[in-house]
Amino acid sequence: MYIRELSNPEYDNFAKNYPYGSLYQSCEYSFVMNNNGFETMFLGMIDDGNNIVAATTLIIEKQAGFKYAYAPRGFLIDYNDYNLLETFTTLTKKYVSKKDIVAIKLSPLIVRNTYNVKTGQIEHNPNYDTIFNNLNKLGYFHFGYNNMFEAIKPRYEALISIDKPYYEVFSNLKKNYRTKIRSAAKCGVKIYRGDEKDLPYLYMNSSKDHKEDLKYYNDCFYFFKNTNRIEFFYAKIDTEVYLRYIQSQYHKYEQLSYQINNSILENNSANKEKLISKKIKIDKLFNKYKNELVEATKYIREYPDGIIAASALVIKYRDEAYLIIDNLDKKYARINAKQLLIWKLLEKYSNNGYKTFNLGGFTNPNMANNPYKKLNTYKMNYNPIINEYLGDLELVTNKALYFVFKKSAPFINILKK
Numbered sequence: 001m002y003i004r005e006l007s008n009p010e011y012d013n014f015a016k017n018y019p020y021g022s023l024y025q026s027c028e029y030s031f032v033m034n035n036n037g038f039e040t041m042f043l044g045m046i047d048d049g050n051n052i053v054a055a056t057t058l059i060i061e062k063q064a065g066f067k068y069a070y071a072p073r074g075f076l077i078d079y080n081d082y083n084l085l086e087t088f089t090t091l092t093k094k095y096v097s098k099k100d101i102v103a104i105k106l107s108p109l110i111v112r113n114t115y116n117v118k119t120g121q122i123e124h125n126p127n128y129d130t131i132f133n134n135l136n137k138l139g140y141f142h143f144g145y146n147n148m149f150e151a152i153k154p155r156y157e158a159l160i161s162i163d164k165p166y167y168e169v170f171s172n173l174k175k176n177y178r179t180k181i182r183s184a185a186k187c188g189v190k191i192y193r194g195d196e197k198d199l200p201y202l203y204m205n206s207s208k209d210h211k212e213d214l215k216y217y218n219d220c221f222y223f224f225k226n227t228n229r230i231e232f233f234y235a236k237i238d239t240e241v242y243l244r245y246i247q248s249q250y251h252k253y254e255q256l257s258y259q260i261n262n263s264i265l266e267n268n269s270a271n272k273e274k275l276i277s278k279k280i281k282i283d284k285l286f287n288k289y290k291n292e293l294v295e296a297t298k299y300i301r302e303y304p305d306g307i308i309a310a311s312a313l314v315i316k317y318r319d320e321a322y323l324i325i326d327n328l329d330k331k332y333a334r335i336n337a338k339q340l341l342i343w344k345l346l347e348k349y350s351n352n353g354y355k356t357f358n359l360g361g362f363t364n365p366n367m368a369n370n371p372y373k374k375l376n377t378y379k380m381n382y383n384p385i386i387n388e389y390l391g392d393l394e395l396v397t398n399k400a401l402y403f404v405f406k407k408s409a410p411f412i413n414i415l416k417k
Contacts, residue, residue, distance in 0.1 A: 001047050001087055003095040006055060011042035014052045015076060016318065022109060023229075023317035024072035024153065025057055031223040033059045036216060039067075043095065045088050054078075054088045060101065066405045067101045069397075073153060074108025079131045089138050093397045102402040104395045107153045115365055115386035118172070128390075135393060143392040147364035148372060151392045154361030158384040162321075163355040166347045177339060177381040184340035188241025189309070191344045194232040196221045201234050201311040202327050217313060217325065224315055233345065234311040235337035239300040242335070246289055246296040253286035309337035314345060319355040321345070342382075362386050 006014070012027045023029055030040040039060040044052040054077035058069040077088055096104065110131055114123045136142065146155055162169050170178065194201070199217050224230035260279045299307060312326040323345070328338040346357055359379050363372040365386060370376065396402045 001045055001053070001091065003043055003045055003088075003091040006042040006044040006052070008042070010044065010052065011055060011057070014044065014055050018055075018076045020109060021076060021318060022073040023315050023320075023322055025074075025076060026317055028220075028223040028227060028229065029072065030057050030059065032216070032219045035219045035223075041069075043092060045091060054084060056092070058096070058101075058104065064408050066401065066408065067099065068405070069096060069101045069104045070152065071104055071106040071108075074106045074110070074393075079108070079110055079134075080127055082134050085134060086138055089140075089395065093395065097398040100398065100401060102396070102398050102405045104397060105152065105392060106395070107151055107155075107392050108390060110390040111387050112390055113388040115388065117380050117386065118383040132390065140393040140395050142390070143394065145391055147367045147370075149361060149363070155389050155391045156362035156364065157387050157389070158359040158362045158379045158382070159387060160346065160357040160359060160382050160384045161355070162346055162350040162357050164350065166350040169346050169350050170343070172383050173343070174381045174383060180336040180339045181343045184235075184336035187245050187335050188238035189235050189335060189337045189340050190238055190306075191233055191235055191341055194234050194311070196225075196232075198232060198234060198311075199313070201308055202313060202325055212325075220313070220315065220324065229316045231314050231316070232311070233314070233341060234308050235341040237299070237303075237307040237309050237332060237335060237337060239296070239303050239306055243293075243296040243300050246292050250286070250289040250293050253282055253289055256282050257286050307332060309335060310341045312341055312345060314349075316349075316354070319353075320358055321349040321354050321356070322358040323360050346382075359384060364388075 008027050015021055015025055015027070027042075030042070034040045039062065041058040041060065042055065043058060044055040047053050054075060056071045056075040056077075058071055060067050060069045075088065078084055092104070110128065111125045112128050113125065115121075116123075132142075143151070160169070161172075170181075173181075196218060199214065199221065202217060203214060221230055221232070257279070260275060260282055264275050264279060308329070309332040310326065310328045313324045315322045315324050323342075326338065326342070349357055359382065362379060363370055363376055365376060
């Protein structure tokens, strides 16, 4: 066997047909990174029959005379096959060392544990310990089990199974979330498909939350659009429909408040306390809609064409749809536009035959005092499966250069994408 560089079509064909893979192992992602200042390379291991049996993308950062490579989501290889992994590791180290690459960092899709949010069950991958020990034996350094987002790619991911009829997907959501979705539709929230000119909506009121800049997402749109793998959607509040809905709710509770007041005045029985308790609840809702009526009147006056309240960018790869980034204008959070938007995406990709909707990063569900508790709680409303991966590894490929490299300034740019 031997290692050689693969052409774009060679690598793309192998990656698309390999038993598993991530969009971060696609040609398009490499093109995005190349356009953001990184050198990229596709390597393949060839057997005696001239077949590709393993491959990887390498994204290379150059800094201060050194080259450091990153294999996003690891290698396309059967990690259970020790002999194959050993040969690939040895040959790859030798090949990239000649290119003066000091090391390769990788965050492979090796599942350690799977958490079922709905049932609370945790399933350990029976092959994990053997794979981990084999990697350690072959010289891969493990950076540890981080709990949050310290690694290059999230060590935990929330995945929703959508390989079923859309109504079953909907019924799997938590009940309170289904209520919010229905409420958003009644409030006049409508979902639209956008294009690259609409991408600035992703940064509306929340650009400080995103580590990637707008150029990065424009590049994603450009390269993944060529293969019809990227879509952008936004949720818009129809202010006229919203006003009518709030008016109807206001009048409904105004009438109920009037009726229960009369019932209390006419009732002298022990049931009166129950009526008073009911009146308190009704009056609370009446005041709620009274305040919202003021806001709704303001919205239609200031935004007669509607209000964009949420947006989402999705990349489709193989049988999985990835929520790359989403945004919510928190001023309108109570209208639940984001909840309706995500649901419509689940419905769409379920109907289109995709098996998984990837909600993106999660943090350790067992961690106490979790600063990302709100993020976890939000994603748990979808009753996802949480995959816990191995984490980041490093393979030193040129010991002499690596020693000097470690004494120099750390590489930081590659950690941003």
